[in-house]
Amino acid sequence: MRKKYKVIIFDWDGTIVNSTGLIVKAIKEAALVKGITLIDERKISSVIGLGLDQAFRVLFNNTSMQEIIELQELYKDFYLENINKVSLFDGIVPGIKDLHRRGYNLAIATGKSRRGLDIDLKQSGLESLFNITKTMDECFSKPHPQMVNEILDFYIIEKNEALIVGDSTYDLEMALNAGIDSLGVTFGSHNKAELLNYNPKAIVDNAYEIFEWIMRNE
Numbered sequence: 001m002r003k004k005y006k007v008i009i010f011d012w013d014g015t016i017v018n019s020t021g022l023i024v025k026a027i028k029e030a031a032l033v034k035g036i037t038l039i040d041e042r043k044i045s046s047v048i049g050l051g052l053d054q055a056f057r058v059l060f061n062n063t064s065m066q067e068i069i070e071l072q073e074l075y076k077d078f079y080l081e082n083i084n085k086v087s088l089f090d091g092i093v094p095g096i097k098d099l100h101r102r103g104y105n106l107a108i109a110t111g112k113s114r115r116g117l118d119i120d121l122k123q124s125g126l127e128s129l130f131n132i133t134k135t136m137d138e139c140f141s142k143p144h145p146q147m148v149n150e151i152l153d154f155y156i157i158e159k160n161e162a163l164i165v166g167d168s169t170y171d172l173e174m175a176l177n178a179g180i181d182s183l184g185v186t187f188g189s190h191n192k193a194e195l196l197n198y199n200p201k202a203i204v205d206n207a208y209e210i211f212e213w214i215m216r217n218e
Helices: 020-033 041-046 052-059 065-081 092-101 114-124 146-155 169-178 192-196 207-216
Strands: 007-010 105-109 132-134 162-166 181-185 202-204
Touching: 007 146, 020 041, 020 065, 052 065, 065 114, 092 105, 092 207, 105 146, 132 146, 146 162, 146 169, 162 169, 169 181, 169 192, 181 192, 181 207, 192 202, 202 207
Parallel strands: 007 105, 007 162, 105 132, 162 181, 181 202
Antiparallel strands: none
16 A cells, blocks of 8 residues: 655654753753853743754843853753663564564654764664754754755655654644644644644644554555
């Protein structure tokens, strides 16, 4: 039977990896070193999914560019020191392995740095299952469609043959901008009401449901 989707593009943080809490903590720690107190964790969560430059400009909009650069370096140091504490969501490993076994082409589009993603991928044991990965170091930040467009070009497929799976409005808005379908997940950084604004094909509440939905829609 011909599959509806040939390529499944996954976001990383908050979709495959349960890293939202660590990202929030790392940003708060970086800010404290610079004497800045961030109280609103919801606001911090709201920028997860953007490239680091864009995210920090939103959070620290009254801060000089030099300080933003310093904050980013502090954030990266704290995150990487604690990266071994990050775990994959339940159901992700068997689900992704099964997609690969069934002949789906897999990709990652993330706002992480290349260094951070490569470390995460090696830790996850899933590195060999993704033939192409795109990070903020190679592409414009989400919701710009560059990451998706380059993945589609790599696999030489049509827009209606690809699906994005993501936890943030930036993932789903990127899908809209690229003209492809999306599947939203509620266990990451953004809630169901926020995700619904970007017309996903469906929204799921745990990782197992991602793969169940894809199988039902082959």
